[in-house]
Amino acid sequence: MSESGLAAAVAKMRAAGANDPAIDVFSHYYGEASSGATGLIPEDTIAPLTDPPQLSAVDVDERTAREAIARTVIIKLNGGLGTSMGLDRAKTLLPVREGLTFLDLIVRQITAAREAYEAPLPLLFMNSFRTRQDTLDYLERYPDLPVAGLPVDFLQNAEPKLTADTLDPVEWPADPTLEWCPPGHGDVYTALVGSGVLDALLAAGMKYASIANGDNLGAGPDAQLAGWFAASGAPYAAEICPRTVNDRKGGHLAIRKSDGQLILRDTAQTPSDEMDYFTDEHRHPYFHTNNLWIDLEQLKSALQSRGAVLGLPLIHNVKTVDPADSTSPKVIQLETAMGAAIEVFPGATAIAVPRARFQPVKTTNELLLLRSDVFDLGEDGRLTQTVDELPRVDLDGRYYKLIDDFQNRVEVAPSLRAARSFVVAGDWTFDRPVAVEGEAVFPDLGRPALAGVDEAR
Known part of the structure; x- marks a missing residue:
């Protein structure tokens, strides 16, 4: 480990106001990166997941469903700018239909579900420093959206980009904001505890969280799913869908041979010479939708026992410091995927859901x-x-x-x-x-x- 590089990065984070859990998590992954960890998951260490539970076969009585949805918070990941589409603000501000943005449609889904289920259904956005202000300004048109005692957002952490050769925090005077990056959406757990929002949710009587990408309009509130998750007693569940030829690039769940644990494998975690296995929709027949269910009480217990470091697998992401300039210096971004938490929780499970739960907009x-x-x-x-x-x-x-x-x-x-x-x-x-x-x-x-x-x- 480069002690000077880590010390410089931590000092930079403290100067920017980062909280202790964020610094502890960054330090953990810095240690992994400096020791040569790649996060790769070879094919011969896993077995395909071929027979998961099916939502279509689940029978949840109305009382169980209503009780569960009444204690559920909806969390939307909203840190992305949609730069691949030429956007420079939150993608969820993009009009989808009839002049209505993703944000408008998400709020409509929440409002309709609150009325249908007579449930508080708090809605929280995990924003990044690039998306927060625009999002909050837009949501002011919905004064009835906040639930008493709870915010409508919390802030994703930021960490220094590291020079690829030395692991020192990069310096880019032309645009210092490009010296920072988000730690991947696996940061949702660290951000929840570091912001105090996890404790606030528990104090408000919330027990379950339904988490999904903000650009996936299919992942609306679902009382049947909430009821199934509550009845399962599982600490964590992932929604998955049958793969088609159009889903070959998406991450998939698999069973780790060494201990039988469900794990998530993304593209960046697959050895380059094994991509034919990864993209084979017949070998790995289900893809990960990035729709998750979390038991908040069990999440807090796990975070307390691990000192805020859940230990999700590292994603070693090599970029250029200026994404728009391929000639700018190479940097490493230390990232994690929130779906990888499935391997942290014994008893975690998955459920196959209809394709209607997956309507993302990436292009x-x-x-x-x-x-x-x-x-x-x-x-x-x-x-x-x-x-x-x-x-x-x-x-x-x-x-x-x-x-x-x-x-x-x-x-x-x-x-x-x-x-x-x-x-x-x-x-x-x-x-x-x-x-x-x-x-x-x-x-x-x-x-x-x-x-x-x-x-x-």
Whole structure:
């Protein structure tokens, strides 16, 4: 371990106001990184998870469901800027349908569930220092959202980026904010305890937390799931879905051979020469949705016994200090995934849920699907799929990857209900209604049309 590098990083964190749990966790992972830990999980150390419990087979009585949802808090991860789509503020501020943003739809889901279940259902956002102010400013339009005695957000911790060769905290005078990074969404546990929010939730009578990404509108409040989780007595549960060819890049659960424990394996934890195993949807048939259920009392007990360091597997993330400049110095970001906590809790489990619980937006391809007629938007803020199988959407990244380019070119979302696939291979503008059928291609007019597929009319 580089004692001087760790001391410099800790001093930098203290000067920035970091709390003790955040510093303790960072120091733990600094020690792992300096000792050469990679966090890799070889294929021969795990067995596939092939027969998890199915939500469709669960029978939860109404009383159990209502009692559980009445003691559940909804936590949304809201630290991402959506930089891959060209955004510079919280992705959840992006309009999804009818001028309504992710935040609007999340609040509608909460409000509708509060009324339906007669439950307090606190809503908390884990913001980063880059997303906090914009998010809180936007939520001021919902004065009835906060639950008495509880905030509507807590702040994700920040840690220094480390130079790849020396593990010293990097210096970047051109933009000092780029010297910092979030420690991955595994920080949710450290941030809950360090902010005092975990104690506040327990004092308010909350026992369960449903945690999901802010850009996944499918992960709304669900009393049946809450009831199942409460009845299970498990400290932790992960929602998983059957994998398709479109889910090969997502993390998956597996069974560690050495002790039979469920674990999470992400792309960054897979040896490069074993990616064919990782991406094989038949070998690993379920993917991890990043929708989690946590027993807050058992979480606090685990944090107390471990001194705030749960010991999640390290993710050794190599980046450049300026993500927009590939020539800037290489840095290491010490990260963890919140789903990896499944291996920390004996008795942790998983449940297979309908695909409707997984509606993420990582690219403009997925945003177009949500804006099209393959989903109906309900008054309760939920998007309901209107077709048996969603079409594949592939928009030319040269013209549609960034949100401003996308919105300038897609003024009216095409009808995709009759489509199997929708490929735009050139620079097209959709400013009037278009109905897409079958396997449609809008070709690059500077290149020959693709053979073997229907060319859009």
